[in-house]
């Protein structure tokens with residue numbers, strides 16, 4: 046049974062009392078970006094709330110109250126998971142129907158008017174300053190399906206695949222918050238892969254795709270040379286967001302050997318604006334995809350190390366209704382974010398607060414659960430029908446892609462990510 | 476004939492009047508990092524010089540004098556190449572024997588004492604805050620030699636290699652300034668690549684290597700979605716540094732398929748502290764490696780687009796003399812930094828001030844010009860003799876690797892990079 050709030054929270058809201066996700070907000074009347082939490086269809090402005098002594102009973106945060114006035118969540122994240130936990134619990138207590146602090150907000154209409162802002166009046170910003178961004182590839186069903194397409198079922202996965210979380214460094218500068226449109230990239234494309242000699246053409250990508258992923262933000266530094274042990278990796282993760290790793294498949298095919306994807310990925314990556322804290326996800330721990338390979342000791346951890354997050358993606362053409370084109374789940378991963386982080390640092394790579402780790406595309410095993418169009422359309426061979434009568438193999442200009450993710454039940458209070466939205470704009474002329 | 480200075484500059488100095496490279500300095504008496512230029516075996520403290528109205532005759536910099544007090548060169552770089560040019564020329568004029576401004580420094584012993592600091596009393600810092608780091612692979616001789624080793628001469632280079640500057644995203648957090656020691660990484664290694672099944676072991680890297688590269692810093696932003704035309708790419712490059720892209724070859728072999736190197740590279744990258752401005756390198760433009768492939772129009776530029784920089788590398792064991800183990804040249808590249816930058820942004824990737832582009836390993840064609848030990852030792856088969864009687868195939872703990880690069884002649888005044896030094900420390904126990 047969900048905790049009840051004295052504040053109206055729609056039953057279907059992703060932002061129930063059980064969630065309390067953090068983000069960076071601004072408003073027309075105060076354009077300075079600052080921290081907030083989402084609660085129902087409102088944001089609680091933490092900078093304003095803190096300025097009015099709202100946090101005076103949370104001792105652990107007293108000397109750090111300026112973190113809420115910052116334009117990113119980095120300083121709050123850097124305070125560490127025990128502080129995140131206390132602040133989240135305090136906000137939950139504040140909003141409970143039987144709050145022990147009724148005088149702070151429940152009975153203070155003036156502070157409510159000052160601090161509780163309808164989400165439709167809030168502008169969301171990138172929640173973190175992202176130093177380095179790494180994209181992993183641990184959605185095993187996706188890796189297998191793509192491998193089958195290009196190398197056949199016997200060599201679909203590389204020999205290293207089950208031994209380590211495969212990943213590559215991505216481009217931090219092109220990570221944008223949900224709602225930011227994405228220009229279709231142009232680049233070198235090999236029109237006919239079988240032609241000899243192989244001479245590329247130059248054009249806007251004709252195989253533009255999305256990738257359904259989860260992203261994890263780092264909240265603790267390790268010194269260069271000092272790996273993060275698996276037992277401590279969980280304390281280094283602030284929270285999760287939805288992530289759309291936009292991908293140009295034709296550019297990717299031509300450029301990727303031997304050093305991996307480059308321009309095929311660096312033109313844009315979209316993330317949802319509200320960071321769902323690890324504590325909020327704790328009740329939804331579940332089993333990852335089974336790995337029959339015996340892992341090296343540094344990567345071994347308990348098995349219920351991923352999260353049961355129901356994921357779906359809508360595709361809406363420029364004029365026409367949205368169609369939910371896929372359903373997947375956050376548990377479709379071979380390694381956890383803790384394992385990714387431990388592997389990332391095992392050679393001594395220093396992680397910084399605000400670094401972002403992407404999971405890789407999250408696909409199920411059934412038809413309709415593939416996390417990108419490449420997989421879903423079998424590289425353009427199968428047509429995806431949209432409900433307005435149109436069809437798609439890859440994305441067209443004007444298409445809007447919307448990722449959603451949610452845990453739990455309305456009865457217990459949903460713990461959701463809201464949406465990660467991006468619209469495809471034509472290539473810029475230049 | 477070199478311009479003469481009223482200030483003593485050793486003839487063999489990399490930092491002649493013809494150079495004037497920029498860096499970030501601090502001293503025991505003023506530990507706040509700030510901008511400086513190198514001149515002979517001294518640094519001119521630009522923060523102190525500026526505070527004493529040293530720049531009062533340089534109109535273009537008047538409203539931006541605080542850039543010199545910043546702890547990175549990013550704000551100075553962001554002022555753009557015309558301003559870099561004016562400031563560099565002014566410093567050259569200031570120091571010329573026939574300076575038009577004798578009262579500012581030449582005849583002002585007190586300001587000299589305040590602003591001219593012996594380099595051996597100066598601590599150097601990372602010159603720029605690096606948002607994103609990209610490593611290219613355009614040293615064609617290196618790419619060919621490594622390709623031959625792993626795939627044979629017929630498939631040494633991928634079909635895309637001559638059509639575009641191949642590159643991948645690297646790790647910004649582990650870029651360190653010359654002098655910072657590097658811990659040997661540990662990681663997953665496939666001891667016997669021919670064994671079946673392929674089961675990795677976990678140990679410190681046994682094939683630790685350096686890579687001799689040049690790095691270029693970006694000084695101008697482009698908006699996301701807007702490519703940088705080749706005609707404007709030169710204005711986006713602030714200057715060059717030496718770069719050692721430390722590499723663990725055994726980790727790299729196992730992890731790199733299919734997404735490229737990851738932990739094999741992200742444990743450390745060293746750069747030289749003084750940024751040599753593009754204007755200082757202008758007299759040393761020369762022909763790149765000839766490319767018989769007709770490039771797509773967006774990558775076409777004039778041919779003398781790389782620089783005649785004499786490069787060499789010393790290897791010194793923990794106790795023993797240094798041996799110069801290789802000589803190469805900055806012209807051994809198939810694409811210029813302008814072409815790398817234009818290609819990087821052609822799909823709309825936004826570049827930011829402070830981004831670093833690495834060239835890839837710079838090898839010549841002759842024996843003794845290979846830019847890394849993998850190539851030089853033919854993956855461990857050939858032994859490299861050191862002058863103290865020791866030999867090497869890969870790096871041992873305690874080894875110090877020193878990169879040097881210099882243009883021009885003592886007569887005209889050397890334009891050099893100084894050194895990029897790194898010492899290998901043992902793997903940290905944990």
Ligand SMILES: [Ca+2]
Pocket residue numbers: 180181256258290403405406
């Ligand atoms: Ca991806």
Ligand SMILES: [Ca+2]
Pocket residue numbers: 610611686688720833835836
């Ligand atoms: Ca390299």
Ligand SMILES: [Mg+2]
Pocket residue numbers: 215289290291310311312313314
């Ligand atoms: Mg991306």
Ligand SMILES: [Mg+2]
Pocket residue numbers: 645719720721740741742743744
């Ligand atoms: Mg490196």
Ligand code: NI
Pocket residue numbers: 087161162163
């Ligand atoms: Ni309201």
